[in-house]
Amino acid sequence: MSKWTLGIIGGSGLYEIDGLEDRREEQVETAWGKPSDALVRGRIGKVELVFLPRHGKGHRITPTDVPYRANIAALKAAGVTDILSISACGSLQEVYAPGEFVAADQFIDRTFARDKTFFGAGMVAHVSMAEPVCPRLSGLAADAAEAVGAKMHRGGTYLAMEGPQFSSLAESKLYRQWGCDVIGMTAMPEAKLAREAELPYAILCMVTDYDCWRAETEAVSVTNVLEIMGQNSALARKAVVELAERLSGTERTPDPNGTDTCLDYALITAPSARDPEMLDRLQVIAGRALNG
Structure with a gap:
């Protein structure tokens, strides 16, 4: 497949995309319910x-x-080939200052109250998350951000917390000791589900604050987050x-990490033990692998 269909998941502060031609909204529903809002479709170039x-x-x-x-199911059904997530985050390291961007390439998942897989009883799958981000898409997104004036950091570990409260001081210090670079509330299970749907995924993290670990800086609050968020x-x-x-002139090639076909090595339930209802539900996510 050489044609890009780029899915953009907009986080805090990003509720529209500029410059869309042939813009239209679609109300959709999936086997897992309705997405967060209507899909906004269009093209750029x-x-x-x-x-x-x-x-x-x-x-x-x-x-x-x-x-x-x-x-994720709605984006997959819409024909999306790749997903770029844009997400506000806090900095856990001095080098990542508010107003700057981080193209995170690793995650630590500390969320605990969310559904994290499309699969389950009657059809079990275990996808690899060793390299959760598509390096091709991440690099292209970082190049684009730099080109429009963003201070860009390439690579970094994103700690996904449950929220909605911000971290305690003890938690913030702990995550720093773990070597985490930024902290946010939404990249997980989003990246895991994108992998299960065989959609290459990258994330641009917009740094809005220093969380609460930095003694000389006021602890994170919605007020100071909103100010930086507008700029970001x-x-x-x-x-x-x-x-x-840039993608308009670039031929799409498969994710070098093999995301496009990762379910070939992930489906574990024997064909004779698979639940027909579960298989039907999974068609939009895993039909390529299930029917191959």
Whole structure:
């Protein structure tokens, strides 16, 4: 497949995409319920885009209550080939300053109240998450962000916390000791579900604060987050346009980590033991592998 259809999941502060031609909204429903909001479809140059605000317009859905499975399933059903997530985050290291961007490439999942897989009883699968981010897409997104003026850091570990409360001081210090670079509330299970759906995934993290570990800085609050978020979101919207324009002249190749066909090595339930109802539900996610 050489044609890009780019799915954009917009996080806090990013509720629209600029410059979309042939813009239209689609209300959809999946086997896992409705996504966070209507899908916004359009194109920039030769690239099709499908945009979904993670928290819904007006930021009405908490990190825990985001319908992650429905979101990924809706993007897969819409023909998306690759997903770029844009997410606000806190910095756990001095080098990542508020207003800067981090293309995280590793995650530690500390969430505990979310549905984290499409699979289950009657059809079990174990996908590899050793390399959770597509290096090709991540690099292209970082290049685009730099081109529009963002201070970009390539690589880093994202600690996903449950929320919606911010960290305690003890937690923030612990995560620093673990070697984490940024902290947020939404990249997990989003990245895991994208992998199960065989969708290459990358994330641009917009740093809004220093969490609460930095003694000389006021602890994170919504007030100071919103101020930085406005600046970051403007850059993020420009970066998406720049990325799409660059992709217009780039042939899509498979994810070098093998995400496009990862279910070939993940399905473990014997054909004779598979639940027909579960198989039917999984068609939009895993039909390529199940029917092959």
